Amino acid sequence: MKQLAFDFDTTTKENNMINVNNNASDISNKTKISTCINEILNKKIIPPCVIIPNFLVGGESTMLCSLAGDAKTFFSQYSAACIATGSKFLGTTIDEAQSVLYIDSELSEYQIQQRFKLIYNSLGVSPKEGFLKIIHKRSFKGGMPDLSSKAGFEKLKPEIENSKVIILDNISSLYRSAEETVQNDWNFYNDCLDELRALDKAVLVLHHTDKRADNKTVISIVNTKNRHCANDGNMLKFEFGAIGIQEKFEFRKII
Template identity: 30%
Template sequence: MSALHVGDLVNRILPKQPTLEVISVADFIKTELPPREHILSPWLPVQGLTMIYAPRGIGKTHIALGIANAVANGSSFLTWHAPKPRGVLYLDGEMPATLMQERLRLLMGEDSAKPKAPFQLLTPDLQKGLMPDLATYAGQEMLEPYLKGIDLIIVDNISTLCRNSKENEADSWIPVQTWALKMRAAGKSILFIHHAGKGGNQRGTSKREDILDTVIALKRPDDYSPKDGAVFQIQFEKARGFLGDDAEGFEAKMVMDGNRQEWHTSTLPGSAYEEVVTLAKKGLKQKEIAEKMSLDKSGVSRYISRAHQEGRIQ
C-alpha cells in the first residue's frame, strides 16, 4: 500500500469546512430580513447573548428563575414581558436540589399549571457524574441532545459551568464565546449568570462583554439591611438595541404572599423620572423641564403622563 501524504490524512480526518458567504453591501441593505423579536422585552432578544452579574447572596438565582418562568409561560416578570412562551433550559451549577425545588415552588406554586413551553432543568444533585464544562468541547457536546425545542439557555453560573476558563485570562474565554456564537447562529439565546468581585464589578476579563447584547448589574441599595431580604437595584451597563425608559434602572423587592413569592418594583432615587416629577410639582412647565434637564420634550411628556396615571401629580 502506498504511503499517504500527511496532508491527505488530515483532509480525510477533519470535516470539510463550509464555504464563506460574502455579500456586497449594496445587496445586503436591500435584503429583506425579519425584524428582531424579543424573548423578554426590552432587553433579551431572540438570538441574544446577555449577562446578569452580582455579588454573592444578592439574588442572582431568584431573578434568573423568575426570567426563566416568565419566558416559558409567555408572562411578565418585574417590568419585563415575554411576548409568547418559549422553551427554556436552565443549567444550575451549584444549588442543592432541595433548595432549588424550594425556590421553584415559591416561584411557581406547588399546584401551578405546567409551563406552556418546555422548562427543563439540569442540576448537579441529579447527576451520576460531573456537570458539563462549557469551556470544553466535550462539555458542549453533552448538552446537544437536550437543546431541541429550547430557545433560551440560562447558564447559572459561569464559575461552576465554565470551569476550564480562567476568569482573568481573556483567551481562555474564547471556547465559551465560540459556543455562544454557535448557539446564536442556531437561533438560541443565552443568559449568563456571573459573580461580582469584592469591588462590585464583574469578576475576571472584560472580554466577555464583547459579544453581549445586554449586561445587567444587581446591586444593594445604599441603605440596605439584611432584614430587608431580597431587594436590589437593577442597572443596565450595556444596552444594545434599546434606550430611554427601557434602559433605565429600577429597584426590585421580593415579598411573600402565603406560599408564593411576589416582586414589587419602584424607580430608583435620583432617576430622570423622579427628577421630572419633582420639577413638575414645583410648577415648571414641560418645556422648562426639558430645557433644564436636557431631555427630549416627548420623553418629558411620557414621564408626566406616567406620573398622572400613578396619581403623583394632578
C-alpha cells in the same frame, strides 16, 4: 493597542484612483464575501424573536453580573418561569410561552423545588409540561460537565438544541477549568456563545463579580453600555419576598 495613522500623498491620487477601479473590476469577478449595503437594506430580514423587551432576544446573549448573594439566581428562575408560562414579567407582557433550559450548577434539587414552588405560587400559574427543563448538579452521575471543554459542552448540546432560551447559572461553576484572567481559557466559552447565537437561542449568563455576606431583597438592574444601548442607567428595580400585610411571597416591580 496599535495606533494607526493615515498618510495621504496627493501627488499619487490619480494613479490610486485608477488602481482602485481596476481592483474593483477584479474583485467583481471573484467570489463575493462582503455584501453591498443596498442589498442589506432591500433584503426582507425576519426580525429576531423578542423574549423580554430590552432584556432577552433570540440570537443574542445577556450577562447578568453582580456580587455573590445579590439574588441573580432567584431573579433568573423567576424570569424562566415567566417565559415558560407566558406570564407577565414584572409588569412587562411576554407575547407567548417559550421553551427554557435552565442549567444550574450550584443549587440542590430540593432547593430548586422549593424556590420554583414559591415562584409559581406568586405567579398564580402552573408549569406547562416540557416548557421549563432543569439541568442541575445531580443530573449527571459524575457531576455537572465542565463546559470549558468541547466534550463537556457536547453532553448538554441535545437539550440546548431543543430549547429557545438558555440560562447558564453560573460561569464560575460551569466553566471550572477556565482562569478568568487568561484570555485563551475563554476562547471556547466565546465559541459556545457564538454557536448558541447562530442557533437563534436567547442566552442569559450569570456571573459573580465578587463575594460578600449580606443579602438584598431590593434589586436594581442597570443597563451597561453596549451595541443596543448607547447610554447606561437604570433598567428596572424590583423587590421580592414576603411583601404586604398578608406577607405573601411575590416579585414586585418598583420602577
